[in-house]
Amino acid sequence: MTSSPTLETRSFSVNGRAVTVHVPEDTTLLSALRHDLDLKGTRVGCTEGYCGACTVLVDGRPVQSCNTPLWSVDGKTITTVEGLARGDVLGPVQEAFLLEQAAQCGYCTNGIIMTVTGLLSQNPPATKHEIVEVLDERHICRCGAQTRILKAIDRAIATIGGAAR
Amino acid sequence: MTDLPSNLKANALLSRWVSVAADDTLVIRSGKVELGQGIATAMAAIAAAELAVPFEKIRVENTETQVAPEEGWTAGSFSVEHGGSAMRWACAMVRELFTAAAAEALGTTPDDIVVTDGVFRRKGANEGLAYHQLRERVDLEVEATDRPAPRLIGGSADRPDLHRIDLRAKFSGPGFIQDMALPGMAYGRILRPAHPKDRLVSIDRAAVEARPGVVAVVIDGGFCGIVAERDDLAVKAVEFARKSARWERTAELPPMGEANAWMDAYEAKSATFIADEGEAAPAAFSHAARYSRPYIAHASVGPSCGVAEFDGTKMRVWSHSQGIYPLRRQIARVVGLPMEDVTVTHAHGSGCYGHNAADDVALDAALLAKALGRPVMVQWTRADELSWSPFGSPGRAAVSASVGADGMITEWTYDVWSPPHLARPGFGDGINLLAAWHLAEPHAPSPPNDAPRPQGGGDRNSVPLYKVGKRTMTHHVLPERPLHTSAMRALGAHCNVFAIESFLDELAAQAGIDPVEFRIRHLDDPRAIGVIRAAAEAAGWDPADAGGEGIGRGIGFARYKNSGAYYACVATVEVAETVRVTSVVGAVDAGFVVHRDGLLNQIEGGVIQAASWTLKEQVRWNEDGFAVRSWADYPLLTFSEMPEIRTVVVEDPSAPSLGSGECAAGPVAAAIGNAVAHALGVRVRDMPLTPERITAAINAA
Ligand code: FES
Ligand code: FES
Numbered sequence: 039m040t041s042s043p044t045l046e047t048r049s050f051s052v053n054g055r056a057v058t059v060h061v062p063e064d065t066t067l068l069s070a071l072r073h074d075l076d077l078k079g080t081r082v083g084c085t086e087g088y089c090g091a092c093t094v095l096v097d098g099r100p101v102q103s104c105n106t107p108l109w110s111v112d113g114k115t116i117t118t119v120e121g122l123a124r125g126d127v128l129g130p131v132q133e134a135f136l137l138e139q140a141a142q143c144g145y146c147t148n149g150i151i152m153t154v155t156g157l158l159s160q161n162p163p164a165t166k167h168e169i170v171e172v173l174d175e176r177h178i179c180r181c182g183a184q185t186r187i188l189k190a191i192d193r194a195i196a197t198i199g200g201a202a203r
Numbered sequence: 204m205t206d207l208p209s210n211l212k213a214n215a216l217l218s219r220w221v222s223v224a225a226d227d228t229l230v231i232r233s234g235k236v237e238l239g240q241g242i243a244t245a246m247a248a249i250a251a252a253e254l255a256v257p258f259e260k261i262r263v264e265n266t267e268t269q270v271a272p273e274e275g276w277t278a279g280s281f282s283v284e285h286g287g288s289a290m291r292w293a294c295a296m297v298r299e300l301f302t303a304a305a306a307e308a309l310g311t312t313p314d315d316i317v318v319t320d321g322v323f324r325r326k327g328a329n330e331g332l333a334y335h336q337l338r339e340r341v342d343l344e345v346e347a348t349d350r351p352a353p354r355l356i357g358g359s360a361d362r363p364d365l366h367r368i369d370l371r372a373k374f375s376g377p378g379f380i381q382d383m384a385l386p387g388m389a390y391g392r393i394l395r396p397a398h399p400k401d402r403l404v405s406i407d408r409a410a411v412e413a414r415p416g417v418v419a420v421v422i423d424g425g426f427c428g429i430v431a432e433r434d435d436l437a438v439k440a441v442e443f444a445r446k447s448a449r450w451e452r453t454a455e456l457p458p459m460g461e462a463n464a465w466m467d468a469y470e471a472k473s474a475t476f477i478a479d480e481g482e483a484a485p486a487a488f489s490h491a492a493r494y495s496r497p498y499i500a501h502a503s504v505g506p507s508c509g510v511a512e513f514d515g516t517k518m519r520v521w522s523h524s525q526g527i528y529p530l531r532r533q534i535a536r537v538v539g540l541p542m543e544d545v546t547v548t549h550a551h552g553s554g555c556y557g558h559n560a561a562d563d564v565a566l567d568a569a570l571l572a573k574a575l576g577r578p579v580m581v582q583w584t585r586a587d588e589l590s591w592s593p594f595g596s597p598g599r600a601a602v603s604a605s606v607g608a609d610g611m612i613t614e615w616t617y618d619v620w621s622p623p624h625l626a627r628p629g630f631g632d633g634i635n636l637l638a639a640w641h642l643a644e645p646h647a648p649s650p651p652n653d654a655p656r657p658q659g660g661g662d663r664n665s666v667p668l669y670k671v672g673k674r675t676m677t678h679h680v681l682p683e684r685p686l687h688t689s690a691m692r693a694l695g696a697h698c699n700v701f702a703i704e705s706f707l708d709e710l711a712a713q714a715g716i717d718p719v720e721f722r723i724r725h726l727d728d729p730r731a732i733g734v735i736r737a738a739a740e741a742a743g744w745d746p747a748d749a750g751g752e753g754i755g756r757g758i759g760f761a762r763y764k765n766s767g768a769y770y771a772c773v774a775t776v777e778v779a780e781t782v783r784v785t786s787v788v789g790a791v792d793a794g795f796v797v798h799r800d801g802l803l804n805q806i807e808g809g810v811i812q813a814a815s816w817t818l819k820e821q822v823r824w825n826e827d828g829f830a831v832r833s834w835a836d837y838p839l840l841t842f843s844e845m846p847e848i849r850t851v852v853v854e855d856p857s858a859p860s861l862g863s864g865e866c867a868a869g870p871v872a873a874a875i876g877n878a879v880a881h882a883l884g885v886r887v888r889d890m891p892l893t894p895e896r897i898t899a900a901i902n903a904a
Contacts, residue, residue, distance in 0.1 A: 043415030043436060062415060062436060069435040078382035079375060083504050084585040085438075088834035091504055120376055132374050139366060139800060142808050143239025143554035144373040145505045151374065173842040178834060180504050181239055181554040182811030184845045186804070 048108050052077065053121030059108075067111055068092045068103035071118060079119035079148055083178075090177035093149035094118045100156035102149075102176065119148040122155065131155045131194045140190035142181030150177050154191055158198050166195060207349045210234065210289035214272030215346040217300075220293035221250070222343060227321070227335040228262045229254055231294075234274025235286035236266050237369065238525065238555035240864055241801040242282045244367045248798050249287050253294035253353055256321035256334065263368065266549040268531045276526035276627065278557070278690060283797055283860045284767075288353075295353040297343065304340040305332050365798055369551070380508045380523050380550035385578040388510070389418050390434035391571040392441045393638070394427040395587050398828025399686055400454040402641065403427055407447035414440045421574045424643030428571045430579060438584070456685045456824055462495045462889040463599045466620050471679035476656065477666065483614035483673040486605030488713055494602075494702035496872075496890040498686055498822035499595035500588075500837060505553025507560035507588060509568035512578035517544045522565035523552025529629025530562050534569050537639045537646060556812070557691035560592035562628045563637040570638055589837060590829035591637060594822055595691030596624045596684075598661055598698030602706045604671065610714045612725060615671035619702075621661025622684035623651035624694040635689075651682060651689075657765055664696035664869060667703050668762055669725035685824060692809075693763075693868035697816065698890075700761040700869020701876060705888065708757065708877045717746035718758055718877070728762070730792050733853055734771040735760050737790035741851050742773035750881035753778045757877025759870035763862070768793040769853075770866040772810070774846070774874035778882045780894040783844065784814050784875055790851040791866065794858035802863055806850050809867035815840035817872040819891050 043062035050057060052075060059074045068085070071077045071094065083091030085104040092104040095117040122129030128136065131154050141147045153172060157164035164172075169191055179187065214220070214234070222230045231250045237243040247261040254261075264271070274286050298318065305323030306313040309332070316323050324331030372378050396403065403425040411420050411429060416436030421428040429444060431437035457468035510521040518540055524530045527547040535542040552561060560583055568581040583591070598621040605614040628635040631649025639646040653660025662678040711721035719739045726732050738744075739758065748756065755778070760771035772789030776782050787810050796802055819838050823830040831837045872890065879897070880886040885904040887896045 040418055040432070041413055041415055062433070064439075065435060069433070072382075073433055073435070076384070078377040081379070081505065082381055082582070083506070084834055086585055086833055088585075089504050119374070123375060128371075128375065135374060136366070136371055139370065139804065141239075141367075141370055141373070142241070142804065143503075143505075143552075144370055145239070145379065145503070145553035147374060170842050177842070178504055178839060180502055180556075180812070180839065182808030182815075183804075184811060184840075184842050185807055185848055188842065188845065 048112050050111050050114050050116055052116045053118060061108060065108045066104055067094065067106040067108055067116070070108050071103060077118050077120050081145055081148055088178065089146070090149040090153065091146055093152045095152055095156045098156060098159060100153040119151060129155060130197045131158065134194035134197060135190040138186050138190040138193055140183060140186040142183045146177065146179040150187060153177065154194055158194060163198065166191060207347060208285065208289040208292055210272065210274050210285050211292050211347050217293055217297055217345055217347055218343040219270070219272045220290060221297045223334045223338040225335055227333055228260050229256055229334060230262045230264055231290065232264045232266065232271040233286050233290055234266060234272045235282040236277045236525065236527070236549040237551055238277060239553070240805060241367050241798070242277065243369060244365065245283055245287060245798045245801055246290055247368055248365055249290050250294045253291050254298050254321070255318040258365065260321055266527060268527055268547045273528050275528065278525050282862065284862050287797060287860060291353040293347055295351050296347050299351050300341050301334060301337050304337045308332055308337065308340065365800060378551060379505060380510065380521055380552050381505060381582065383510050383521060383550065383580065385510065385512055388578040388580055389430045389432060389575065390437045391428045391430040391568065391579045391581040392437040393567050393581065394429065394441050394444050394448060395591050396450055396828070398452065400456065401450040401452055401828065404449040404451050406444045410447065411440055411444045414443055419575055421571055423570070424645065425641035426570070426638050428567060430571055430575060434580070434582065459823060463497065463597050465685060466599055466681060469681045469683050471620060471681050473677055473679045475675065475677040477674050477676040479673045479675070481673060483605060484607050486613050487608040489603065489605040490710060490713060491601070491603035492706055492709060492888060493599065494698065494705060494888045495599045496597055496698040496701065498597045499691060499816055499820050500822050500831065501556050501559040501592055501691060502589065502837060503553040503555065503559060506582040506584070507564040507592065508552065508580065508582045509565035510578065510580045511565070511568040511572035513572045513576055515576065518569060518573065520545065520547045520565050520569055521550045522547055522561055523550055523555065524561045524565060525555060525558065526627060526629060529627070530565060533628040533634055533636055534566055537566060537634055537636065538569050538573050557595065558593055558627050558689040560588060566636040566638045585834065586832040589831045589833070593626060593687050593689035596622045596661060596688035596694070598695055600698060600702035602702055604706070604710060606710055606714050610716050610721070610724070612669070612710065613672040615667070615673070616675045617665060618677045618679060619661055619665050619695065619699060620679040620681060621695055621698070622681045622688045623653050624660030624688060624690055625653055626651045626687070626689040653680060659695060661695040663694045663699065663764060664761055665699040666765060668728060668731055668765060669707070669722070670727065671725065686822065692812070693865040696761065696763060696865070696869045697813070697872055700759065701872040701890065704759045704761070704870065704873030705876045705886065708880065709886070719744055720746065722760060730769050731760070731762060734769045734790040734792050737851050737853050738771040738773055738788060741790060741849060742788035744773060751884060753882050755878040755880070755882025757874045757881050759873030759877065761866070761869045763866035768861040768863040768866040770870050772867070772870050772874050774871065774878045776875060776878040776882055778879055778897065780897060782818055782875065782879055782892050782897065784818070784846040786847040787814070787871060787874065788849045789867070790853050791863060792853040792855060793861045793863040795856045795860045796852060796854050797860055799852065802852065803850055805864050806867055807848050809864065810848050810871050811840060811845065813868040813871035814846065814875060817875050817890050817892060821891050
């Protein structure tokens, strides 16, 4: 017989909507987003904190959701890639990635879009150099889309008006 | 008259390729699947051009075994060459049938009909009939014939702005197989050993079954799948099961040693496949050297994933496999169903660079779905990806040659050692799916093999395109090998082109001839000479540049498989302890270009991946088994290490389209190796070109 896991209740905000979920203990933010909230634009990658495919914004800061326990975001504000567009208009970083066709398979992309979105909306916005340092540390692309991703970042910086360098 | 493309002959019914929807979209189906390489977009571009409809009106359906044309594997850079030309011919004929129908409807003859933007009009008329308005009049359940010939329009010149059709959705939400959810779906994970020769003996099954959320534990011989209501609980249950698992070691592995020294522990099957007759011309000097490349991992960012459901009679499987047709046959055999009762549908996965674990995980899912009678998704862990997925096969090459007083090569002896590169499901009679080997009643794999030349496996691109005088060439296949191997991007071409092109530079240096000039003197093929010149010119190649002081440049060239795209490039490097590739400037001739941006994107991806393989990547093992278990053990080229990449397209619109996905691997590796030698004055002949090897080479000089 299946033994049901003990559930705990967590409440937070996702893409401007207040949500409450009942999840097994030690559930990660990634699992809650994908499994309980059906927000699958956040990708599942290594689930070990290396590849960054799972990156979302927590209170505006880019965070790897696979190693973020859900209890730690209780009451906080989460933004996922589904929350970047306004109606049909993509967020500026998404749009920049689309215009530069900055992907091969596109599996790594959404995590990178979230990191870049977070770093460019902090005050003052991160520089290109700072963004690349974060990508080196926390994101992996296997397909070799990096040069296009870097061009998309230049474009995003130009549109958002961050410091380009 | 041109022959009908073979893929169309084999799938002659036009309705398999194209149908017209009521909303005026044209639905196309290709047996060539989207692997992250943009093939769906290239197919849509081809169809739009031949059908004369706006690109936006084409909808590319996911490939499904019972519906779409059967086109074998999506591999070997053949998709545009074979699948694309079949699509082109099929669409040309569909357009012709609709033209005839429009003529009839408009009370005129077909030569009075013009079609633009998907509307058929009488010449000079404003009004006309669209595809969907004519669809009742046209029967697509007819076989393709060899006319009309395609128009061959709508190439890169028409649509430089063409965007990938799948990216917008992927950048905003779900889009991959991992994002699927079937009603009632459970989540399975597989308990796999940490040593390639271990087999599961037992686990504390009752304890695992009692773990939270666990639905079932499926044990069949050494195969153990654990299914839970949530994926995260399945992962935890597997970790728990591992604690009580007992394993049996069936064999030990030889120590790795340096530069594939382990190969000496295995018996090779050797075949000399070229032995030119006659005497070699007199030599001024001779030279010999050895090169190697290690096992390489696919290491896609997303986990391998399979979904299956079984209703008691029929099974459906979703997979990111490169070959859903062969996979269907293999799964049917393992789960014991008639093939007609198994359907496999392709779903997009994370980037695919060859025969990775997509097929294996599809069988994992099928076994669990059959055992449970409910839909199951299975994903692999990162550790399993980096250990149980088939690897790109390693290679070792020994070259010796003599050069005459005129600077021309007179004699060439080449030996290459490599485990087989092809173990795809569907090759041979056996079952090439991991779980099938571990069942209580196991299925044997096919003996691993290499494709015959000229495609080849370990010997792919081993025959130089250059005139090298009297040749003796031997391929040594190692059927037994420590880790499982199968097809990965470029197969043996990465090792062989690295060896040949490095060695050419060594000969050129001894002969005192500029490496670009040395190559051109040894070539007859004008397209080969064309890309070498174009790359050298674009890179500002200066024969007088003596290199040294840690700064260097080098060239590499190959025609992929000696029959595909031509690619040459010049790499520049800065070497301190580590090698930094600062630029890769290349030229490609891929014949007629269907989707220019797609071509450039493929080359760029190939350049970056090849640089990463060449500088950093190496799968390892030790006495405990797999030694690469996480990304920390297998670093890739990072964002700040990206070279500047420029590619000149030398287009010959009259030549057939040639696949380009794999053409960069060998030349990039060679160009980097040559640039490092130019920068340091010493050469590293074993990949990856790690700081340890660079330091050792400098110290040995
Ligand atoms: S999935 Fe979170 S870092 Fe890889
Ligand atoms: S585009 Fe495939 S991993 Fe980055």
